Amino acid sequence: MKILLIISDGLGDRPFSGLNGKTSLEAANKPNLNTLAKEGMIGLIDPIAPGVIPGSDTSHLNYLGYDPFKYYTGRGPFEAMGTGLTLRGGDVAFRANFATVDDDGVVTDRRAGRIREGTSELAKPLNMRIEDVEILFKEGTEHRAALVLRGEGITTNVSDNDPHSENLKPKEIVATAEDGKKTARILNEFYKRSLKILKEQPVNLKRKSEGLKEANAILFRGGGSVPRLPSFNEKYSIKGGYVAAVALVSGICRLVGLKDFTPSGVTGSTDTNVKAKFESAIKALNEVDFVLVNVKGTDIAGHDGSGVEKRDFIEKIDAAMSETVMKVKENTVICFTGDHSTPASVKEHTSDPVPILLRYPGCRKDGVGKFDEISAKDGYLRLRGSDLMNVLLSSANLAEKYGA
Amino acid sequence: MKILLIISDGLGDRPFSGLNGKTSLEAANKPNLNTLAKEGMIGLIDPIAPGVIPGSDTSHLNYLGYDPFKYYTGRGPFEAMGTGLTLRGGDVAFRANFATVDDDGVVTDRRAGRIREGTSELAKPLNMRIEDVEILFKEGTEHRAALVLRGEGITTNVSDNDPHSENLKPKEIVATAEDGKKTARILNEFYKRSLKILKEQPVNLKRKSEGLKEANAILFRGGGSVPRLPSFNEKYSIKGGYVAAVALVSGICRLVGLKDFTPSGVTGSTDTNVKAKFESAIKALNEVDFVLVNVKGTDIAGHDGSGVEKRDFIEKIDAAMSETVMKVKENTVICFTGDHSTPASVKEHTSDPVPILLRYPGCRKDGVGKFDEISAKDGYLRLRGSDLMNVLLSSANLAEKYGA
Numbered sequence: 001m002k003i004l005l006i007i008s009d010g011l012g013d014r015p016f017s018g019l020n021g022k023t024s025l026e027a028a029n030k031p032n033l034n035t036l037a038k039e040g041m042i043g044l045i046d047p048i049a050p051g052v053i054p055g056s057d058t059s060h061l062n063y064l065g066y067d068p069f070k071y072y073t074g075r076g077p078f079e080a081m082g083t084g085l086t087l088r089g090g091d092v093a094f095r096a097n098f099a100t101v102d103d104d105g106v107v108t109d110r111r112a113g114r115i116r117e118g119t120s121e122l123a124k125p126l127n128m129r130i131e132d133v134e135i136l137f138k139e140g141t142e143h144r145a146a147l148v149l150r151g152e153g154i155t156t157n158v159s160d161n162d163p164h165s166e167n168l169k170p171k172e173i174v175a176t177a178e179d180g181k182k183t184a185r186i187l188n189e190f191y192k193r194s195l196k197i198l199k200e201q202p203v204n205l206k207r208k209s210e211g212l213k214e215a216n217a218i219l220f221r222g223g224g225s226v227p228r229l230p231s232f233n234e235k236y237s238i239k240g241g242y243v244a245a246v247a248l249v250s251g252i253c254r255l256v257g258l259k260d261f262t263p264s265g266v267t268g269s270t271d272t273n274v275k276a277k278f279e280s281a282i283k284a285l286n287e288v289d290f291v292l293v294n295v296k297g298t299d300i301a302g303h304d305g306s307g308v309e310k311r312d313f314i315e316k317i318d319a320a321m322s323e324t325v326m327k328v329k330e331n332t333v334i335c336f337t338g339d340h341s342t343p344a345s346v347k348e349h350t351s352d353p354v355p356i357l358l359r360y361p362g363c364r365k366d367g368v369g370k371f372d373e374i375s376a377k378d379g380y381l382r383l384r385g386s387d388l389m390n391v392l393l394s395s396a397n398l399a400e401k402y403g404a
Numbered sequence: 405m406k407i408l409l410i411i412s413d414g415l416g417d418r419p420f421s422g423l424n425g426k427t428s429l430e431a432a433n434k435p436n437l438n439t440l441a442k443e444g445m446i447g448l449i450d451p452i453a454p455g456v457i458p459g460s461d462t463s464h465l466n467y468l469g470y471d472p473f474k475y476y477t478g479r480g481p482f483e484a485m486g487t488g489l490t491l492r493g494g495d496v497a498f499r500a501n502f503a504t505v506d507d508d509g510v511v512t513d514r515r516a517g518r519i520r521e522g523t524s525e526l527a528k529p530l531n532m533r534i535e536d537v538e539i540l541f542k543e544g545t546e547h548r549a550a551l552v553l554r555g556e557g558i559t560t561n562v563s564d565n566d567p568h569s570e571n572l573k574p575k576e577i578v579a580t581a582e583d584g585k586k587t588a589r590i591l592n593e594f595y596k597r598s599l600k601i602l603k604e605q606p607v608n609l610k611r612k613s614e615g616l617k618e619a620n621a622i623l624f625r626g627g628g629s630v631p632r633l634p635s636f637n638e639k640y641s642i643k644g645g646y647v648a649a650v651a652l653v654s655g656i657c658r659l660v661g662l663k664d665f666t667p668s669g670v671t672g673s674t675d676t677n678v679k680a681k682f683e684s685a686i687k688a689l690n691e692v693d694f695v696l697v698n699v700k701g702t703d704i705a706g707h708d709g710s711g712v713e714k715r716d717f718i719e720k721i722d723a724a725m726s727e728t729v730m731k732v733k734e735n736t737v738i739c740f741t742g743d744h745s746t747p748a749s750v751k752e753h754t755s756d757p758v759p760i761l762l763r764y765p766g767c768r769k770d771g772v773g774k775f776d777e778i779s780a781k782d783g784y785l786r787l788r789g790s791d792l793m794n795v796l797l798s799s800a801n802l803a804e805k806y807g808a
Contacts, residue, residue, distance in 0.1 A: 014768050023768075048806060050787055051794025055807020068807065078808055248808060345766050349805050351798035352768060377770055377784045 001360065001396040002332045003290040004281060004325065005388075007063070008317060009056060009246070010299030011338025012354040012373060014345050016307030024301075024310035024344060025355065026372040030318040032326055033357065033371045036334060040359030041366040043381025045388070046351075047340050053351045054385075056299070057081075059339035060252050062385035064292070065236070066229055076224035080146035081251025083138040089228030089255075092154045092183065096137070096145040097162070098122065098215035101195075105169050105217075110162075111143040113213035118203035119145065122215055125197050130186050137218075147220045149186060158184045160221035161191055170219060187220075194218050231257035232290075236389065238398055241284045243277045244268075244294035259288060270297035270313045278324035285332065289398065294339075302342030310344055333360040333395045335388075336371075356381055360395045405764065405800040406736045407694040408685060408729065409792075411467070412721060413460060413650070414703030415742025416758040416777060418749050420711030428705075428714035428748060429759065430776040434722040436730055437761060437775045440738060444763030445770040447785025449792065450755075451744050457755045458789075460703070461485075463743035464656050466789035468696070469640070470633055478628035484550035485655025487542040493632030493659075496558045496587065500541070500549040501566070502526065502619035505599075509573050514566075515547040517617035522607035523549065526619055529601050534590050541622075551624045553590060562588045564625035565595055574623060591624070598622050635661035636694075640793065642802055645688045647681045648672075648698035663692060674701035674717045682728035689736065693802065698743075706746030714748055737764040737799045739792075740775075760785055764799045 013023035020027075046052070047059040048068065057078040058068040072078070080093035087093065098119060100109040119139035126137035133151035140146060157180030161170040173187040174180075195217060198204060204214040232240045241261045242253035246268035254260065261284035263276045274295055281291045295317055301310035325334060337356035340349045355376040366380035383391065393399040417427035424431075450456070451463040452472065461482040462472040476482070484497035491497065502523060504513040523543035530541035537555035544550060561584030565574040577591040578584075599621060602608060608618040636644045645665045646657035650672035658664065665688035667680045678699055685695045699721055705714035729738060741760035744753045759780040770784035787795065797803040 014766055049794065050791040051796070051798045051803070053798050053803050053805045055805050058807030072807060075808055082808065343766075351794070351803065373768060374771060374784075377782070382786060 001398070002285045002328075003392050003396050004285065004328070004332050004334050005063075005290070005292045005392060006325070006334070006336045007060070007292065007294045008298045008314070008336065008338050009294055009296045010302045010340055010342030010349065012341025012343070012350070012352050013302065013307065013310065014341075014343035014350070014352065016344050019307050019311060023373050024307045025314055026374065027307075028311045028314040028318065030314060030371065032318045032321040033336065034369065035326070036329070036336065036359040037357055037371040038369040039365065040357065040363050041381055042355060042357045042368050042371050042376050042379035043383065044353040044376045044379070045337055045356040045381070045383040045385060046353045047385040049384060050353070051351050053349050054340040055349065056248055056339050057252060059385060060249055063339065063388045064232060064252075064256055065386070065389040066256065067386065071227040071229060073227050074222060074224035076222045077226040078248065078251070079140065080138070080148055081255065082248035083140045083146045084247040085136055085138050085146060085148060085251070086254055087148065087226045087251065088150065089226055091226040092149045092156055092223050093226060094147040094220035094223045096147040096218050096220040098143045098145060099217045099219045100213040100215065101170070101217040107163055107166050107168055107170060107217070107219070109213045110166060110219060112215035115143050115213070115215045119143075119215065121203050122198060122201055125201070126194055126218070128193065130189050133186050135190055143215070145218070147218065149183065153179070153182045154186070155179045155183050156223045156225055158187060158223060161187070162219040162221040170217065191218065226255070229256050233257055236393060236398075238290055239288040240290040240292070241288040242292045242294070243281045243284070244292070245272060246294060246296045249294045253292060258292065261291065268296040269300050270309060272297060274317050274320035275324060278320050282324055282328055285328065289396075290392070298338065299342045302344050303347055305344050305347045307344035329359065330361055333358070333392055335392055356383065358391070358395065363395065405802070406689045407796050407800050407802075408689065408732070408736050408738050409467075409694070409696045409796060410729070410738070410740045411464070411696060411698045412702045412718070412740070412742050413698055413700045414706045414744060414746030414753065416745025416747070416754070416756045417706065417711065417714065418745070418747035418754070418756065420748050423711050423715060427777050428702075428711045429718055430778065431715045432718040432722065434718060434775065436722045436725040437740060438773065439730070440733070440740070440763040441761055441775040442773040443769065444761065444767050445785055446759060446761045446772055446775050446780050446783035447787065448757040448780045448783070449741055449760040449785070449787040449789060450757045451789040453788060454757070455755050457753050458744040459753065460650075460652055460743050461656060463789060464653055467743065467792045468636060468656075468660055469790070469793040470660065471790065475631040475633060477631050478626060480626045480628035481630040482652065482655070483544065484542070484552055485659065486652035487544045487550045488651040489540055489542045489550060489552060489655070490658055491552065491630045491655065492554065493630055495630040496553045496560055496627050497630060498551040498624035498627045500551040500622050500624040502547045502549060503621045503623045504617040504619065505574070505621040511567055511570050511572060511574060511621070511623070513617045514570060514623060516619035519547050519617070519619045523547075523619065525607050526602060526605055529605070530598055530622070532597065534593050537590050539594055547619070549622070551622065553587065557583070557586045558590070559583045559587050560627045560629055562591060562627060565591070566623040566625040574621065595622065630659070633660050637661055640797060640802075642694055643692040644694040644696070645692040646696045646698070647685045647688070648696070649676060650698060650700045653698045657696065662696065665695065672700040673704050674713060676701060678721050678724035679728060682724050686728055686732055689732065694796070702742065703746045706748050707751055709748050709751045711748035733763065734765055737762070737796055739796060760787065762795070762799065767799065
């Protein structure tokens with residue numbers, strides 16, 4: 001049997017005053033989800049463990065069977081994936097800022113006036129090769145960016161250049177262990193070259209002429225190694241794919257070797273074409289055994305504090321299931337859940353357990369017959385994220401017996 | 405937000421014949437607890453793991469986030485804390501008995517006639533220094549006591565002197581490993597000195613004149629190192645305090661660096677002033693972020709086999725909440741649970757999971773609306789003790805997101 005795992009990002013919620021104290025999922029009109037619940041079982045999942053507030057990165061890793069306490073190597077590599085860079089195990093990634101320095105090299109603004117425009121143009125010429133090391137540089141949101149070093153002998157044992165306050169010069173990078181010397185040398189050279197390159201960029205010349213702070217220096221910190229993960233296909237002896245518009249999630253999916261089936265034109269927001277995502281996922285199931293679909297709109301609406309928008313997006317997901325997901329349910333394990341809770345009342349991730357729905361042909365039916373955070377306590381499932389792949393594989397008859 | 409963790413010691417119960425088959429918690433009139441349940445969620449917690457019978461020591465350690473399988477170093481150190489001694493990581497503590505020896509040094513009673521009076525006077529002169537080692541000696545209940553060695557090079561690699569039966573002489577202490585030699589030498593010297601000291605004590609002269617067995621020797625066994633625990637405040641980057649009259653619990657709280665807010669005059673029994681404990685805890689929340697309150701009466705009543713007294717004590721707790729706990733609920737995470745079950749029908753600790761109640765502003769409401777062992781199965785929470793701190797911290801918005 002095939003497996004379709006739909007992750008509605010930030011799905012879990014708390015009572016929301018604008019919805020008469022209901023959660024967005026309780027308030028939503030969701031006939032397809034309720035039908036699947038009637039035909040299967042629901043419950044709660046702690047993406048990491050009770051009380052642990054998941055990030056989308058740690059949660060997706062755990063759901064895919066990669067223990068984040070083993071493989072999550074910090075924000076550097078995962079934020080770099082979030083910029084859309086395709087990383088490889090062993091790459092060393094830093095969190096970076098565009099900053100402003102004066103003629104003496106003293107930092108006058110650590111965020112280059114919170115620059116919003118032109119960072120893509122500024123980032124491109126910072127991709128270069130120094131010695132035998134490939135440097136990848138990619139802009140993120142506002143002044144944020146990712147700096148990645150790829151090559152033999154690159155390690156995380158180096159200091160940062162970020163002075164962490166203004167009116168100071170960026171610090172010289174030094175090795176914090178013997179094996180950090182090469183990395184420190186490369187980073188110091190990168191900083192030197194980047195000053196020259198950035199100064200001449202049209203974006204900065206224009207900013208200067210307009211009296212705006214130039215983005216003429218790069219500060220970086222928090223270097224982390226991209227983990228070397230066993231590939232999903234080898235780990236489970238099946239073929240896997242994904243549909244995800246948001247870079248952090250797609251970066252993780254690529255890192256574990258899932259094949260990209262994301263259709264063009266979809267976004268990581270509430271305006272995305274959910275139906276196109278589902279259509280692409282179902283088509284992909286002809287080629288692979290497992291597809292993860294991430295829809296981000298629930299998280300966006302939660303962060304925006306709009307329980308109403310979140311409810312509407314859940315209704316949009318449910319409607320998009322009619323001609324897609326509901327048509328394949330007789331030969332597919334369907335699992336619908338979230339990677340964490342982003343209650344509209346909190347506007348941030350919380351550790352509240354997330355409702356989960358599981359339906360496959362011939363499965364037990366728990367008789368709850370509806371799908372929301374509160375009903376979920378009466379459902380059949382009470383899982384942790386690390387259980388999920390095992391549950392999905394065995395539901396699909398793709399797991400081996402452990403023992404005789 | 406602040407955190408108030410109320411631990412009603414031995415709270416969990418089983419059906420009690422004297423309460424028409426209800427548990428003490430079911431039978432109790434507890435409007436405040438039921439109100440908090442209506443406004444939040446209830447459930448069950450296994451203090452250690454299903455089927456594991458917790459001690460108050462292992463359970464409190466686990467609740468505070470210190471894995472007892474890592475940090476619980478045996479009854480020696482924890483019973484020593486139970487005598488009220490303030491211990492430090494690295495101290496080596498033995499379980500000790502006052503015993504009776506005859507003129508030839510042969511043990512004639514391992515428990516000194518189960519002596520009850522005068523042990524405090526007998527214990528005091530046994531506090532001494534031998535070489536550079538500080539010896540702490542403190543009486544416990546009846547013939548029981550604690551012997552603690554504090555100093556450089558003290559280890560647990562020594563034999564006991566307790567012959568474990570009468571008509572034998574106490575054994576000479578020997579090192580069971582090279583690094584136990586100093587400890588063995590100190591203990592043998594302590595035993596020799598203690599014989600001389602105890603013989604001359606007025607308590608023993610009086611016992612001799614009355615034909616009672618003299619408490620004229622100390623037997624010790626089961627040496628264990630006091631664990632070196634990371635401090636609570638550093639571990640969680642918050643400030644913590646406690647209110648607890650029972651020595652074992654307060655000893656653990658002190659060991660992890662919680663600040664003592666126990667008001668004077670409270671006891672570890674059913675006659676304690678629960679309201680004074682709550683008042684002190686709530687005042688403490690002005691100074692610290694987290695307060696653990698232990699009320700012991702439920703456990704005492706359970707051990708006494710009195711379900712009625714246990715029910716009455718629960719009602720006393722509930723009543724004490726009216727003008728205290730219930731007044732701070734809008735800016736405090738309130739958690740009410742027990743450290744284990746002490747069913748009145750069993751008179752001992754059992755592994756039954758313990759009901760837990762969690763209420764904080766904006767939390768999910770599970771709709772159960774009352775609080776007892778049986779309703780708890782319909783509640784939202786199903787935790788293990790090791791989850792508790794994570795759940796409390798994230799409920800109070802004091803936890804960091806794990807990931808991005």
